[in-house]
Amino acid sequence: MNSKKLVGVWAFFDFCLLVSGVIALAFSIVWRAPNLLLNLVFRPGDLTAGTVLGVSLLITFAFSIGAIVQRNHVTMGLVILNWLLVLDAIAVAVVGTFIWEYTLQERANYHAVYLEQSDATVIAIQDKLSCCGYFNGTDHVVLGGNFCQNQTFVDSFLKLDNTTGDWTGACVGPITAFADASLNQAFTTVYGFMAAVLCLLLASLCVIKKRQEEERFKKIDAKRGGRGFV
Known part of the structure; x- marks a missing residue:
């Protein structure tokens, strides 16, 4: 050349x-x-x-x-x-x-990140992704906003998938999918x-x-x- x-x-x-x-x-x-x-x-x-x-x-x-x-x-x-x-x-x-x-x-990495978020940020995430809590309804769920307004709704919305052991409706799925x-x-x-x-x-x-x-x-x-x- x-x-x-x-x-x-x-x-x-x-x-x-x-x-x-x-x-x-x-x-x-x-x-x-x-x-x-x-x-x-x-x-x-x-x-x-x-x-x-x-x-x-x-x-x-x-x-x-x-x-x-x-x-x-x-x-x-x-x-x-x-x-x-x-x-x-x-x-x-x-x-x-x-x-x-x-x-x-x-899943584990963003669980730690999720726990660091303020209540206002968590509510915004829940409203945007239409989810409640990270792994389940007791894992850093913040009541309020337009979606997870009260515990009664959260308990009725989240369903345990016996096949995977995950709770459908929890935020871990959509968060990790986007991540x-x-x-x-x-x-x-x-x-x-x-x-x-x-x-x-x-x-x-x-x-x-x-x-x-x-x-x-x-x-x-x-x-x-x-x-x-x-």
């Missing part, structure tokens, strides 16, 4: 890195807006990690522009870029794995960033090798008096 085509491939993967950084940063900011269920699923620490990841990818992209425009014999910028990409890959793996790991015990979809989308997207990072890393290695090769041939050509090899 000639140098121009190789740099074109490199530029494509660099653009993918830019898009990855923008996506990570944008969603980390947008999901901080008041949203009953999203605020329940993603904690401030999760969004901060996403923000840091997005900023890191954008910083790497900015550095890559300076690295690629250096003269052929100067490859140190690309070498440093590759080390930055290695750090980005580690960050992507850590953030993605942390989100994925949270999906393994969603599962959101978390799966999040960690799949984050892991997708790894493709851009690794492909750019490989492309950078190829560019370094190609430039070193061209410089070596230039030196050989100069020693031959500029007559080339033909």
Whole structure:
């Protein structure tokens, strides 16, 4: 592959890195807006990690522009870029794995989160999802609002499923269903960033090798008096 085509491939993967950084940063900011269920699923620490990841990818992209425009014999910028990409890959793996790991015990994890919510938030969740309590009618059920107005309604609304042992009408089902979809989308997207990072890393290695090769041939050509090899 000639140098121009190789740099074109490199530029494509660099653009993918830019898009990855923008996506990570944008969603980390947008999901901080008041949203009953999203605020329940993603904690401030999760969004901060996403923000840091997005900023890191954008910083790497900015550095890559300076690295690629250096003269052929100067490859140190690309070498440093590759080390930055290695750090980005580690960050992507850590953030993605942390989100994925949270999906393994969603019912228990979000039970703890649910217990931390204020009564007003719990009532809002119950009204929105038409449910009462987390696991059952005595598990942090808050009476009031438009749905779970009194204990008599709660007792008549919740039904024990003898097959699964779960109470139908409890909030654990709809909460974890929404959380599962959101978390799966999040960690799949984050892991997708790894493709851009690794492909750019490989492309950078190829560019370094190609430039070193061209410089070596230039030196050989100069020693031959500029007559080339033909």
